[in-house]
Structure formats: structure tokens, C-alpha cells
Amino acid sequence: MIVVLFLLTKWLGKKQLSHLSFFEYIVGITIGSIAAEISTGLESNIINGVYSLIVWTAIPFFAGLIGMKSKKFRNFIEGSSTVVIKNGKIQEENLSKEQYTVDELLQLLRKKDAFQVADVEFAILEPNGDLNVMLKKDKRPVTPEDLQLDVAPEKIPQTVIMEGKVMDVALSARGLSRAWLDTELEKLGVALDNVYVGQVDAYGQLTVDIYDDKIQIPKTKPRQALLTSLKKCQADLESFSLDTDSPEAKQMYKRNADILNAIIQKSEHLLMQKNP
Numbered sequence: 501m502i503v504v505l506f507l508l509t510k511w512l513g514k515k516q517l518s519h520l521s522f523f524e525y526i527v528g529i530t531i532g533s534i535a536a537e538i539s540t541g542l543e544s545n546i547i548n549g550v551y552s553l554i555v556w557t558a559i560p561f562f563a564g565l566i567g568m569k570s571k572k573f574r575n576f577i578e579g580s581s582t583v584v585i586k587n588g589k590i591q592e593e594n595l596s597k598e599q600y601t602v603d604e605l606l607q608l609l610r611k612k613d614a615f616q617v618a619d620v621e622f623a624i625l626e627p628n629g630d631l632n633v634m635l636k637k638d639k640r641p642v643t644p645e646d647l648q649l650d651v652a653p654e655k656i657p658q659t660v661i662m663e664g665k666v667m668d669v670a671l672s673a674r675g676l677s678r679a680w681l682d683t684e685l686e687k688l689g690v691a692l693d694n695v696y697v698g699q700v701d702a703y704g705q706l707t708v709d710i711y712d713d714k715i716q717i718p719k720t721k722p723r724q725a726l727l728t729s730l731k732k733c734q735a736d737l738e739s740f741s742l743d744t745d746s747p748e749a750k751q752m753y754k755r756n757a758d759i760l761n762a763i764i765q766k767s768e769h770l771l772m773q774k775n776p
Contacts, residue, residue, distance in 0.1 A: 504535075504550060527560045578627045585623035588636065598625055609633060661698030661708065674700055681706070727764070727771040734760040 531553060538549035567574035582594050584605060595605060606617075608631040614620055619639040624632045658670040666678060684706040685692060698708040734757055741753035 504553060527556060531556050580627060582625045583622065584625050584631075585617060585620045585633075588618045588620055590617060594625075600625070605631075655702040657699045657701050659697060659699050660706075661692065661695045663697075664693045664695055666692070670700075674704070676700065676704075727768060730760065730764050730767075734764060 534549055534552050534556065538546055538553075563573075563577055567577060582598055584591055584595050584598070584600070590602070590605070595602070605623075609615070609617070609620065609623065612631060612633040614623075614633050614635060619635055620633055621636045622634045626632060655674075658667075658674050660667050660671045660674075660676070660681060666681065668678075671678065671681060681698075682692075685695070685698075685708075688706070688708060690708055690710060694710050694712060695708045696711050698706060700706055737753050737757035737760065741750045741757060744750050744753065
């Protein structure tokens with residue numbers, strides 16, 4: 501029965517595991533009751549019980565297919581969203597229609613970090629019971645867009661080490677190699693076998709969690725690392741200018757090497773300071 505239920509649930513998809521609608525709630529209870537009846541031996545013929553499970557699984561599956569093509573049918577089965585707060589005022593009729601009390605509404609608002617109704621521009625009660633809240637503009641946290649600041653796009657952190665093993669797929673997804681990983685681990689003074697989890701953040705910085713928590717991992721020094729990278733880049737540009745036979749490329753490499761050298765001279769005393 502565990503195998504049958506697992507296969508049927510996989511067929512229904514992840515939606516059955518999320519917040520349930522009224523229809524999905526009824527189907528879930530019924531399928532669970534049938535499975536309990538069969539597994540406890542009260543059902544004389546197990547095949548009939550399996551047929552019942554298949555039928556009750558097929559009902560929401562095909563209902564979902566119909567709902568994808570018909571919004572009216574989808575609204576009838578799953579329900580529709582209801583506005584319970586508009587312009588900082590509670591919509592009493594809509595709240596009563598959904599059979600929610602003011603206390604329950606305030607509790608849902610607090611879960612969304614909204615402690616005052618007057619601060620809410622809109623609050624919508626979704627069919628699955630979730631409350632989505634949009635605060636008034638002057639009550640929202642300040643964003644870089646509000647300050648007209650350009651920010652670099654964030655990259656998803658990649659787990660490159662798990663239980664002492666290198667995740668090559670995650671490592672290559674960030675355009676990194678094992679040689680780079682070995683170098684970073686050497687900087688931290690940590691052996692690969694002692695790393696429980698290692699992740700690369702959006703800025704290419706490796707952070708590790710090791711098995712032995714008593715070992716103190718040295719803190720990274722981003723300023724010194726930046727200075728080292730600048731000096732290496734400047735040296736590479738000078739090397740390129742010496743290696744190339746093209747006068748135009750030689751001049752370009754030399755010019756940019758001089759620019760980078762000037763930047764290093766102006767910022768070296770700042771980058772050599774200790775990190776706060």
C-alpha cells in the first residue's frame with residue numbers, strides 16, 4: 501500500500517503536497533481512509549480497494565485537466581481569491597463570507613509582519629488559505645530601486661562540497677574547477693575530507709562547515725584578496741603586451757596595465773588595512 505500510495509501521489513504531482521483546496525482536502529481524506537481500510541485488513545478484496553484508490557486519484561487528476569481549460573470550473577472547485585483589506589480598511593462583508601474573524605485576520609497579518617491594518621494597501625485571501633499582503637508604499641522597506649541604485653544580479657549559491665565529496669556539476673555550473681577549490685581550501689587550511697558542506701556564494705566566495713566544530717577556520721580577508729587580484733591582473737596585462745607581436749594590441753595592453761597600476765597605487769593603503 502505504501503508503494504501504491506507513493507506512485508499515485510507522484511502521479512497527482514506536488515500540488516497535492518502543498519496547501520489544499522476544498523476539493524483536494526476531501527480527496528486526500530478519502531484516499532487516506534481507503535488506504536487505512538485496506539492495510540488493516542477490513543477490506544476482503546485488496547484489488548477492489550486498489551481500484552477505489554485509482555478512481556479517487558483519477559478524479560482530481562482529470563478535474564485538474566478540465567480546470568486548466570475552464571476558469572469557471574477551476575474557480576468552482578478550487579475557489580477564488582477574496583480581498584479582505586483595501587486601502588487600509590477591512591472589507592467586513594468579504595471577511596464574513598469567508599467565515600474569518602477579525603482575530604484570525606490579525607493573526608495572519610502578523611505572520612506577514614503587518615501589525616497595523618492601516619499600514620496595509622491590499623490583503624488578499626487566497627483559495628488555499630494563504631493571506632498575501634501589500635503594504636502601503638511609505639510603509640515598505642526601502643529598496644535599491646527606490647534609491648535609483650544599480651545592483652548586480654544575484655547568483656544562486658552552489659553547494660560544491662557535500663559530506664567530504666566534491667559536487668562537480670555544481671562546481672562547473674559556476675565556471676570553477678577542482679584546482680580552484682583545492683586552492684581555496686588550502687587558504688582556509690581545511691582538508692576536503694573534513695568539510696561537511698561547502699558553498700560558493702554569489703560573489704564567488706567559498707564558505708565551509710566542517711565536521712569538527714572545535715577547529716577555528718580563519719576569516720577571509722577580502723581586501724587583501726582584492727589587492728592580490730588587481731596586482732595579478734596588472735602583471736598579466738604587462739605580460740600580454742610583451743608577448744604579442746601586434747603594435748595595436750601591445751599599446752592597448754600597456755595602456756590598461758598603466759591604468760590599473762595607477763588604481764593600485766591610489767588604493768593600496770586602503771586595501772592593506774585590516775578588515776573590520
